[in-house]
Amino acid sequence: MGILPPQPPLLDIGPYVSLDCEMVGVGPLFKSRRQNSLLFESRSSLARVSIVNYYGHVLLDTFVQQHEPVTDYRTAISGVRPEDVVGPSALPFSVVRNQVISLLRNRILIGHAVHNDLRSLRYSHPSEYIRDTQQCPQVKERHGPQTIGLKTLCSVEFGIDVQPGEHSSVKDARAAMALFRLYRTQWEASLAARSYVHWSPNPTNVVDTRFSTILVTTPLLLHRLVNAGDQ
Secondary structure, eight states: OOSSOGGOOOOOOOEEEEEEEEEEEEEEEEEEEEEEEEEEEEEEEEEEEEETTTOOOOOOOEEOOOSEEEOOOOOOHHHHOOHHHHHTEEEEEHHHHHHHOOOHTTTEEEEHHHHHHHHHHTTOOOOOGGGEEEGGHHHHHHHOSSSOOOOHHHHHHHHHOSSSSEEEESHHHHHHHHHHHHHHHHHHHHHTTTTTOOOOOOGTTTGGGGGTOOOSHHHHHHHHHHHHHOO
């Protein structure tokens, strides 16, 4: 995942994939109450989709065409600019959705609050195939029942800031995968003990044995992982 130069065995899709999306605001503004404050917000629309494999290699990274006027690009957070969603690199929603479904089918999906990403894609992935790092039992055991954001969790676990400015869905997908890798053994064992998982990848098919001793447990390794081929 950026720790070593890309090699053919690591380019395989594999049974684990991590998803993250960025949104823009479309349509008229509406009133929204958040933390006792009245805000004017626009409706969220999918603008960028990124999927990486277990090693952080990008399997899909594309912008999405918009069919409604964009009223807020949310660039400070999303990193999305006007030229991104109208240029030749932007694809129709239906095309992007089909590409995502093809990559996710029969695979374990990793993400942070990934239900939001799935909702934006209008896709429902089998719950037993989802590993949401926001809901990870081991995270809750260590940090309590409160919801923890990706930025905060990576800061606590790895000691680095994965979102110092504009977000990148590639970086966020890699960060979620790094968290999953940190907890994978315990997490999968706890699910199997509850007979929750009806299908589980064979670990020998996931981690190339030459690199099985590499763990994402230090700020340097996580920094390399998240920023590999910085996008």
